[in-house]
Amino acid sequence: MAEDDNGKLRAISVAEFFEKNRHLLGFDNPIRALLTSVKEAVDNSLDACEGADVLPEIFVQIQELGVTRYKVIVEDNGPGLPKDQIAPAFGKLLYGSKFVTFGGKQSRGQQGIGISAAALYCQLTTGRPVRIISKTKKGEAQVIELKINVKSNEPEIITHTTIDWTKEHGTRVELEMEAKYTEKKASVLEYMKETAIVNPHASFVYIDPEGQKIDFPRVTKELPRKPESIKPHPYGVELGILERMLKETSSRTLKSFLTTEFDKVGSGTADEILKNAGIDPKISPKFVTIDQSDKLVKAMHGTKIMAPSTVGLVPIGADIFKKSLESEYNLEFAYAVTRPPSVYRGNPFVIEAAIGYGGELPKDEGVKLVRFANRVPLLYKQGDCALTKATLSVDWKNYGLSQSGSNMPGGPAIILIHVASVWAPFTSESKEAVANYDEIIKEAKLALQECGRQLQMYVGKKFKREIAAKKKEMFKNYSIELAVALSDLTGKKKDEIEKDLLKVAEEMLATGAIEGEAEAAKEEKKPKRKLGAFKDSGDE
């Protein structure tokens, strides 16, 4: 809704809304617009493939057409779209079932408002239509160029032809837009790499504007389990949602409304809720007053109900997550953990964390934190994110990393956190930061601490090995020096003294008989001379 000049409310189309609010949707600047477009297209492709039980093979290319003009091409091996669904899928905003009100299933789609938003952005910045090629197993490859009618939110097909496509099935989308390409943080390459890590069942090929081809092979041939749809849990219900559900339900009584529309509400639980709310179970949902709904929400939140079902959640899995991380980074050590499901405000979620250490990671930079929600990398707003907060709340010094104050710990390490949830809790429309729910922070912290413990064990062992090697080297070198001095003083042969000393060194190192490890530590803590306030003159 928007106000017109006379102060009267009038409906505006979603497309119009987009045009006015594109900063909220990830198209606020040319760098981000490019990335968002790639993201939307890749999300679509992954969803399409998984929906059809196809192992995704996704091709992404960015072509530079001018200083600020780029073409994004994303092609998949998905099932392809039937002829008549192509135009609405790409040319109508909020088409499809992605904007579920509540409950539902874990999906990438909550991330943005869809590929049509990218199409609209292209149209607004270049005036060019979006070009789509799609082929199903049976049909011919359809080639459609379309624009979106901003007022009516309806696609307008510019051209529609068919071609011979070597692909058995799949979809290709080409978007021409005003954009800017960067190789810094939050780059397309970074996005590809991170997406590959959390989608180990997919293979990606990326061709950057310079024509360089980068392969991200798949790590597993196993498709993730298809998330089941789940009903909303009473604990997460708010008044507005309840009102709408009451209006839309086909249940005849309030009790049957509760038992059929909600997760974990059986007859007994429904009775208790209604008793607590003081409402007659037999009244029709249609006749519930605002006052009664308010009481009902309070009763739903206040009644003891079983934790929500977690069948809707599909985590990556610790083994695959670790393997996947290792396939993208050359690491010395990696570990991943998947926490048991937990709940925030009636929404089930699972936290997964992985840590990588050493190898190609830079030693002199802070740890890189990579955040994901429902297998989509979060590339912006790191500072506002609950996952960042959880990372900083861990005392990494206990886990083998350096850390000053409550800053990001020091490298060489990378930390990845994935939150999988039926309803990913973002802070705002831009969907780049997870909101600060205590339950999420707590779970993330526990996951990170487990990663930390494993890292600490590894680093501890490594440190011990290094110390041992250093000790050996030290005694060897000092023995050689000492032998020279002793030979000077005694007139005995240097080589022989050296040989004897080295023999003792070897033996003592082997039997662990070297002295002074504990003392050496103590010595450092001992305060210097008390009268040191008056340092004796050096050359006394």
Added chain:
Amino acid sequence: MATDRAEQKDNEIIEKLKHAADEVVKVAKEKQNPKLKMPLRGLSNVYFDEKDKMIKLGDKQQTRSFFNIGQAKKFMQTFLIAASCKELIKSGKTTSIRDIYYNTKHTIGDTDENTFDEQDESDPVIEDIEVGFDALREELHLFANSKGSMVGNLTIMDSGDTIDLRKMGSGGWSIPSICEPHIIQFKNCEAKFVLFVEKDAVWRRFNEDKFWEKHNCIILHGQGVPPRGVRRLLRRFADELKLPIYVLVDNDPWGLYIYSVIKQGSINLAYESVRMAVPTSKFIGLSSFDQDRYKLPKEVTIKLNDLDKKRIQEILKYPWFQKKDWQKELTHMLEKGVKLELEALSRKHISFISETYVPEKIARKEWLE
């Protein structure tokens, strides 16, 4: 000059060093961890000897082993210096401790580690050898940089040269690091007392004013905390010539510390107190009561800072400052909250210090012990 004695001493020291090295070689052959035993230096093994009135080294021993993480380097360094000293003694040369530092400093094997990184590292090792092998620094043929000058009614011999300390001009005779009897001998002494002045500049005032001639004495300074040579001379003046030693320092914690080092020795060189401390030395100023006594205006004083106050509190607890007069002097300094430099007396007039202050103090026996 007792050359035979010196030669004998040289051989004795070489023998001591060789013996220690032989022991290490032998122990290593027996596949044991070579160890060096030596008196522990440092505060935990230092005590104030009430009878002799000086800081002395206790009898606690420390063992330094080679195959010990924390001690290996020092162990190696000890023998590096020992070997270098042996070469020195053999060649009949004497050199500075800085020279020895450079002589023994090199990179270890193909590492980037040095045998010594700073002279601060080699100096304590030399002190360890002095204590551990019971060898005086000069017996190791080592000396520190010279610091301090002297003039007075006295003739001395220095390495065979006759030196008349009455004819040393404005700069005075530079006091060497080693002032042992075999190097310096006292010949013709008319002086009746010795005045030690903390600072070079103030000492020059006394020299220019011919204080030593007028008052028949010896004047010397050590540029701050006096080095071994100056302290050894003071002790020999007290012992051999039975001269009273007067100490003139700034009225601040540092000045008191300098007096303290002359009188009872220092922690670091506790093992040398026996040869250097002068328990009879007298503190003639500046006193915290001098500002009022000599009506010095407020502007020539300097406020005590927090560190000064902390140090005065520490000094108040020193066993040798427990006499009533000392406690009064120190408490008064705290109460006044100011310090006074020797130069503050120049506010009266340039030569007030040499013509009035010191002569009056000595005449009135206004000193603390």
